[in-house]
Amino acid sequence: MSENDAQLDNDAKLDRLITARAAERRAMIEHQLIPRGIRDPRVRTAIQHVPREHFFPADRIDNAYVDAAHAIDCDQTISQPYIVALMSSLLELHGGERVLEIGTGSGYQTAILAHLARDVFTVERHAVLASAAAHRLKTLNLTNIHYHTGDGTLGWTEHAPYDAILVTAGAPRVPDELLDQLADPGTLVIPVGDESAQTLTRITQHNARFETQTSIGCRFVKLRGHAGWQD
Ligand code: SAH
DSSP: OOHHHHHHHHHHHHHHHHHHTHHHHHHHIIIIIGGGTOOOHHHHHHHHHSOGGGGSOGGGGGGTTSSSOEEOSTTOEEOOHHHHHHHHHHTTOOSSOEEEEEOOTTSHHHHHHHHHSSEEEEEESOHHHHHHHHHHHHHTTOOSEEEEESOGGGOOGGGOOEEEEEEOSBBSSOOHHHHHTEEEEEEEEEEEEOSSOEEEEEEEEETTEEEEEEEEEEOOOBOBSTTSBOO
16 A cells, blocks of 8 residues: 555544544534533534544443543543533633643543644653553544653643643642643633542633632542642
């Protein structure tokens, strides 16, 4: 097969992957997201474009469009579609931003961010999850994502500052390191609370002043590490 034929073959596979369950995604947006107030049209379009089943372990893809979070490897979870949509909306992205994501996990939220922003810098502490996610995201031709394995509570100083930062694990407090790496203006979204319940929290920086707003209650796996949970 020539290089050109291989590319055409890959494009055809990708097309099939994106169209296969498009109707289920439309239904998910209509029944799970719109009634709960997800209005941002760019967020809805991104969710329509990303085949969620691609991020599920092979034996569990039937769960992909269910209104819930689901288990992935390393005792972690892929977030509920509504939570992904809400967190993405709270960042109010327009397309030109550089975004830092802490907790790559399956890579599903990363894919949504890659559709909404110019560049996504994603950090995951489990190397196994990070490499599986990178592989999946490359198959989807998402080339504006940069990967790092390590403790995301320290951020990723090399590429700071970031217009938006999204933490997808539950934190005991807001890490100062992440506030330090936020651009001005900039927005940080992070679930904060104890290990059984957190509040989705948005911190916006304007003219060197931080403002904090709270959104819904939620339950994420623990953000572990230097400025997270220690155990
Ligand atoms: N957005 C992901 C959610 C994954 S669950 C998805 O939809 O699939 C949260 C992830 O945060 C887990 O993969 C966990 O390993 C990771 N995590 C926890 N603490 C971390 C830290 N300090 N740095 C980077 N990743 C962390």
